Amino acid sequence: MTEPVHPAAGPSGTAGPDDVVRRPLVLVARAPERAEGLVALLRERGLDPVAAPVIERAPVEDPAELDAARERLADAAYDWVAITSVNAVDALLGPAPGEDRAGSVRWAAVGPATQQALAAHGLAIDLVPGTATGAGLADAFPAAPEGLAHRVLLPLGDLASDTLRAGLVAKGWAVDVVTAYRTVAHELPPERRGPYDVVVVASGSAARQVATQLGPQRVVAIGEPSARAAGAVGHTVLAVADAPTDAALADAVTEALVRT
Secondary structure: OOOOOOOOOOOOOOOOOOOOOOOOEEEOOOOOOHHHHHHHHHOOOEEEEEOOOEEEEEEOOOOHHHHHHHHHHHHHOOEEEEOOOOOHHHHHHOOOOOOOOOOOEEEOOOHHHHHHHHOOOOOOEEOOOOOOOOHHHHHHHOOOOOOOOOOEEEEOOOOOOOHHHHHHHHOOOOEEEEEEEEEEOOOOHHHHHOOOOOOOOOHHHHHHHHHHHOOOOEEEEEOHHHHHHHHHHEEEEEEOOOOOHHHHHHHHHHHHHOOO
16 A cells, blocks of 8 residues: 655645644545545545545436436347446436346446446446546447447436447447436535645546636546546646545545655
8 A cells, every 4th residue: 555645744845833734735536425435545644634525426407318318228129338427327217226236237337436336226337448438438338239220328417428329330239318407516615725735636627616616736647537637727737646536536546646
């Protein structure tokens, strides 16, 4: 395991009498319930982490399209459902297990968190890519069988990129993209406005909102897409986690602070 980080000077880098024993401050830009595991790991490593969301999920303004997709799913109209976030799981299936949706449809999850969220609904996950990104999921997806159109349901947030849809279409799938939820800003309260030694971002949307609310920061990103979005809005990307897990993020934060 990565060694704990030693106490640090203030975020400005200037040590003073009151700064000698200060633990590095880390903002995990996630809701506390989603960040609980990471916060615990960072605290074990000698850091002072806090969790606060800068974005949140909101329902779509007109649910008709999503309701129709649910009906087609219940009618076995899809060969696959591809899930790219826990928010998409909640929006499509609800927060708790519901009716049996297994049927003949196969489920693809972009990474461990979405896999766990689907498993909580009693669903067997048929595909999890080695690289937990939309591009990684598209690469891992099988080619569509020949013959009649074979359909994939792709529930996404309103700010999602077109990478996965385009990759699936290139492999011969008929893709139904449905806007399952909206991503909206969540204002940080005054006591959570820093300064911080490191900010952890788990999505491009979070990276952009951190920049809007706090200005450019030193960040650790959950993956390359988040890192690119962070760099594009002026953040200094200190590290990118090796995997989209709490343990990998904790390693990346710790190692970045040791280096700097």
